[in-house]
Amino acid sequence: MKAQAATEYLILISIILIAIIPLFYYALSESNRTTRINQASSTVNSIARKSESIYALGSGSRDFIWISIPSGVNTSLVDNGTISLSMPGTGDVSSFTNINISGSIPINQGIHRISIEMLNDVVVIGPVNDTTLPQIIDTQPKGIVTINNPTLEVTTDEPSACKYDSIDRDYNSMLDQMNGTGLSHNSKLTGLSNGNYTYYVRCIDRFQNVMSSSSVISFSVVLDTTAPSVSNTQVDKTNLSVNEYICINATVSDAGTIHTIWAKLTTPLNSPFPSEVNYVMSDTASCAGTSNDNVYGISIQLQAAGNWTINTIYANDTANNLGYENPYPNITIVVSPIAPGPGNDYEYKVPDIAWNFKTPNGVGITARDDQSTLTLNTIELSDEDKNTPPSSSKFYYTSNGQRYEGFILQLNRNKSEYEHYSLRLKAKSAQTLPYDLRVYAYSSDDQNIILTNTTDFSITNVIITGVDRGFNEVNITDTVLAGNSTYIKIRIAPRTTMNGDTAQITEADIGVVNE
Structure with a gap:
């Protein structure tokens, strides 16, 4: 029994030690x-x-x-x-x-x-007592340079002073001192012509340890004397309101490497504010197309009312050659102090004539007015909704036969009478929200629409008594000014995304601003 008890005690102690020893070593390690x-x-x-x-x-x-x-x-x-x-x-x-x-x-x-x-x-x-020689771990330039004043650059592995020479000799005999006593050292060369160049560099650290052999910098100069080519300066809109954005882009190419591209704009500002401003353009900006396509762009928010002018686009390359579009494009941008919005200082005009149109089967949105079914509608400015179009008059599109229904509005005024235009619709119902629409201007024959300079917008509000008045408004200045019809005439139609869905309006009017 005693032997058995002793054995049991030994087993118990062993178990305890197995548990304690790792904890001891962990505590010691920590x-x-x-x-x-x-x-x-x-x-x-x-x-x-x-x-x-x-x-x-x-x-x-x-x-x-x-x-x-x-x-x-x-x-x-x-x-x-x-x-x-x-x-x-x-x-x-x-x-x-x-x-x-x-x-x-x-x-x-x-x-x-x-x-x-x-x-x-x-x-x-x-x-203290450093006896290790400094080392040069990087040198510049390398390969081909296109300028006549490149900068010699070396990086050392410890703080040092460096010299260079066109002849390989010891540090004390070298003729030219480089700038910098830390890790980076440089010296600008001048007056180089086309050809091959070799320079030798040696450094000394603060303990007077000096390099016993030179680091070699070799490169070739091929001077670039051709300026970048700049063309096709464009802006997405030329009539807008304060705080709206414009997108400027241009095509730029160069035999060498582009350094900076900028748009030079004349502003409507008076002293002490600048009369000219430069905006740097990018190949990766939102309005610059795709990367590496030679199209550069800049999105600019115009915060001052008046006439802005894009004089030209400048570009310089790494060889300091300056190019620009010549002759200057001199694109004028008219910025109104009025921001579009329901009732925001626009004078609203009731259309002189309003039609509901239906295009024939298979012709699509390009159908002429005299090919379409036109129904006169009285769509007047009335918050009481007294002049609601007939229930059959609506916005509608179906891909079956490419048939469109919508509205044509005509204001018996010349487009040059006003500076800015907006379209305001009051929506009674829509099968889907937002309900996507497109506004077209007319050509000179008053029958065909123009497929460029259209304005897209969406119905997002419908009449809910006591909650929503149902107004939806968009600036259509660019579209109206692009039109060539006798009077101000626009066609409003659903976009194809509204396939099978309808929307109805109770009012339509055109907002104008005359500055």
Whole structure:
């Protein structure tokens, strides 16, 4: 019995130890991890604070500090205001400062002495007694350049000063000094002609370690003297209201590389506001077609009433060749201070004549008026809905025979009498909302519609007593001004998306503004 009890105690103790030992090692591991993080945090914070002190003392100031690097550090970073030590399993331990810093921190475990020095506008951080030669890790330019004043650029792996020469020689003998004492160095060349060029670069770090061999920069100059070609300047509308947008685009091509394209507009503004404004155009803008199709565009919100003029489109390439459309297109855009909307300062005109039309089977929307069935309707301006069209008069479209029903409105005025026009409909019913419509102007024979410069809009409101008055309004200025009929005459028809659905109106009138 005693032997059995002893065995049972041993089993119990073993079970307890199996449970406790992993917990012990986990706690020990976490304690070690916390210690390493605290040690790393103290190190990067000490460097950051000392860097700020050196920066405040000005260029040429230097000091030394001792730092402790914990075990497990695999990378360090000193750049762009960040001082960081990275340890697998713990992530980055970082400190941040608002000053410009560069350099490096040792990653080997132990105590290290590092220098912190202010050079020009950069605080340089690094280990003392550095004997490693600086290295150039990137050079520019490469290949073919199309300008006569390219910039030589090199990037070093540590803060350095660099020289260059057209002859390969030692650092002290090189003739030309590059700008920059940090990681980036450059020098602008001038007066190059077509041909091949080779330059040699060597650098020296702050511990006087100098490169023993040159980094070579080779490139060819093929000067581009041809200006970009600019053509086909267009704008989507030339009559609009304040705060509406226009889309300007143009076709631009160049044998080299396009740098900037801009539209030059004359504004209606008076001093001190600018009389001319440049708008930078893009190949990826919403009104620029598809990418890489040579069509550039810009969407502009015009916030001032008056006449705006698109003088021309300019384009320059990376070789500084300037091109523009010539002769200037000089497209005038008239911006009204009136924004379209029910009752918003428009004077509403009752149509002199209104017809309900039905196109014949198989002809479609292009049917002439004298081919269609026209029924006179009295559609007057009346909030009391006293003049409701007959129930048979409606908007309707069916793909079966491409048959349309809608309304023709005529105002016995010349289109030049007014600056802006709107169409206002009061809807009684619609089988679907929104109910999509299209407005057409007429050609000079007063029978055929024009298929360009149409205006699309939708009925979104119908009469609901005490809730919705049923007004729907749209600016139709561009459509009216594109028409060539004797009087102001428009055809309103459903779009094909309304297949099989009907809508009825009780009022139709034309809003006008005369500036």
